[in-house]
Amino acid sequence: xxxxxGLLYSKDHEWILVExxxxxxxxxxxxxxxxGDIVFVExxxxxxxxxxxxxxxxxxxxxxxxxxxxPVSGSIAEVNExxxxxPETINxxxxxxxxxxxxxxxxxxxxxxxxxxxxYQGFIEEE
Amino acid sequence: xxxxxxxxxxxxxxxxxxxxxxxxxxxxxVQYTGIIDEVKGVRTQAGLFDVSHMGEIMVTGxxxxxxxxxxxxNNVEKLKYHQVQYTLMCxxxxxxxxxxxxxxLGDEKYFLVxxxxxxxxxxxxxxxHKIEGVEIENISGDVSQIAFQGPKAQEIxxxxxxxxxxxxxxxxxxxxxxxxxxxxxxxxxxxxxxxGFEIYCKNEDAPHIWNKIYQADKDQIxxxxxxxxxxxxxxxxxxxxxxxxxxDITPIEASLKRFVKFKKPEYIGKEVIQxxxxxxAPRTTIGFKMIDRGIPRGDYPVYNPQGEELGHVTTxxxxxxxxLNIGLALVKNTGFNVGDEIFIxxxxxxxxxxxVNIPFYIREDVx
Numbered sequence: 325x326x327x328x329x330g331l332l333y334s335k336d337h338e339w340i341l342v343e344x345x346x347x348x349x350x351x352x353x354x355x356x357x358x359x360g361d362i363v364f365v366e367x368x369x370x371x372x373x374x375x376x377x378x379x380x381x382x383x384x385x386x387x388x389x390x391x392x393x394x395p396v397s398g399s400i401a402e403v404n405e406x407x408x409x410x411p412e413t414i415n416x417x418x419x420x421x422x423x424x425x426x427x428x429x430x431x432x433x434x435x436x437x438x439x440x441x442x443x444y445q446g447f448i449e450e451e
Numbered sequence: 452x453x454x455x456x457x458x459x460x461x462x463x464x465x466x467x468x469x470x471x472x473x474x475x476x477x478x479x480x481v482q483y484t485g486i487i488d489e490v491k492g493v494r495t496q497a498g499l500f501d502v503s504h505m506g507e508i509m510v511t512g513x514x515x516x517x518x519x520x521x522x523x524x525n526n527v528e529k530l531k532y533h534q535v536q537y538t539l540m541c542x543x544x545x546x547x548x549x550x551x552x553x554x555x556l557g558d559e560k561y562f563l564v565x566x567x568x569x570x571x572x573x574x575x576x577x578x579x580h581k582i583e584g585v586e587i588e589n590i591s592g593d594v595s596q597i598a599f600q601g602p603k604a605q606e607i608x609x610x611x612x613x614x615x616x617x618x619x620x621x622x623x624x625x626x627x628x629x630x631x632x633x634x635x636x637x638x639x640x641x642x643x644x645x646x647g648f649e650i651y652c653k654n655e656d657a658p659h660i661w662n663k664i665y666q667a668d669k670d671q672i673x674x675x676x677x678x679x680x681x682x683x684x685x686x687x688x689x690x691x692x693x694x695x696x697x698x699d700i701t702p703i704e705a706s707l708k709r710f711v712k713f714k715k716p717e718y719i720g721k722e723v724i725q726x727x728x729x730x731x732a733p734r735t736t737i738g739f740k741m742i743d744r745g746i747p748r749g750d751y752p753v754y755n756p757q758g759e760e761l762g763h764v765t766t767x768x769x770x771x772x773x774x775l776n777i778g779l780a781l782v783k784n785t786g787f788n789v790g791d792e793i794f795i796x797x798x799x800x801x802x803x804x805x806x807v808n809i810p811f812y813i814r815e816d817v818x
Contacts (some may be wrong), residue, residue, distance in 0.1 A: 342589075360678070361487045364746050364776070382798070384746045386486040386769050387516040387678050408744075 333444035334395035402426035458503035492673030497601035506570030541720030544549030544700035595657035600647030631663035644687025688810035703727035739808035743802035747778035
């Protein structure tokens with residue numbers, strides 16, 4: 325399973341790309357493979373406030389619905405509306421086209437609790 | 452995973468990189484390449500399934516027919532030699548003990564195929580009602596079962612047997628059929644809505660048969676896991692125990708009236724089932740498609756346009772074949788028509804759906 329350099333990771337299998345005071349969030353390659361064929365996403369609204377650990381997006385595969393959790397606290401600055409018509413992009417391209425939301429950070433110190441690529445690699449190998 | 456039961460094909464599932472899950476105590480693959488691929492493969496070409504976890508029970512003896520007539524809802528007397536029948540075994544309250552296939556292998560010999568999760572319960576239920584002149588044997592541990600389903604199934608399977616498979620008509624079987632050098636019971640049955648075969652063989656022969664079938668035409672065969680199996684049976688509206696049927700749901704409520712007969716001797720549950728059939732059952736099973744965006748799942752509540760809760764979804768999913776989000780629901784029997792609007796409680800919202808004809812999917816050549 326691909327783990328990318330230059331990203332941070334949560335133990336709930338989200339990746340985070342930090343750019344200034346914003347974080348782009350998606351699910352990892354490992355997570356999309358676990359979910360199987362993704363056929364629907366329920367996205368939040370721009371402007372919604374989220375707390376770290378909140379379920380923010382429902383990702384539905386053929387067989388089940390799963391939550392993606394917010395790895396940080398803040399407000400939703402952008403959502404990937406393209407996923408409404410092409411949810412399978414999360415399977416095909418989890419780190420680029422399959423991004424989920426951009427969150428404006430409330431507390432940048434929360435980033436320190438996230439995992440490095442090496443730590444995340446170790447984490448999924450243990451799962 | 453170590454504590455789970457494994458079928459004789461377990462090693463092959465691991466080699467094939469199947470995603471293994473705990474399925475009612477059995478270690479079985481939920482998928483190999485992906486559910487959508489596997490469903491499409493079975494609908495357009497052919498798919499191989501390991502269903503060795505299913506249960507097999509032999510009922511023999513001079514009173515075997517009399518006994519089975521008492522135990523199940525369909526008319527076993529109608530079965531011809533080597534014919535197969537889908538039927539339901541019920542409790543006194545009309546609820547379902549299990550759904551099963553009965554194979555007539557002789558005037559005094561019947562082969563029952565039951566759900567894996569119900570084998571022990573079914574076997575005990577049969578023993579509890581046993582009569583003189585009947586022997587009942589649970590042979591589940593000795594039998595492997597491979598399902599080979601799809602429009603290309605016959606053509607491909609024919610390349611590894613000298614037996615003319617066209618001799619086996621829909622819902623018939625033959626015994627001692629040579630498949631890749633092994634004797635097997637082969638029936639033209641299955642649980643996908645496609646044409647195809649179920650092959651019952653000795654445990655030690657199963658891996659060889661599985662490999663031989665796959666090698667016969669690798670390009671046109673998918674390995675199909677439990678996820679695809681559930682989606683396929685759901686599209687064809689074949690009931691699943693614990694969802695569409697259960698100990699508290701009668702066959703009439705589950706819309707399975709065609710497998711219930713009243714012009715036959717008394718059987719367990721007949722009184723309640725007949726009353727449901729004649730006077731109307733308190734609940735009924737409907738099929739629907741989503742109009743709003745969202746996927747219905749099992750146990751989600753169902754509402755009428757006035758907001759009254761009518762019942763719950765029994766199975767719901769995205770259908771790869773129809774490219775729609777669809778569901779089956781068990782609801783209060785207040786009279787429904789195709790096109791009626793209902794609402795499904797998806798998490799905290801009520802999403803619009805429309806009642807449609809079931810089955811959702813019927814294969815082209817039997818429409």
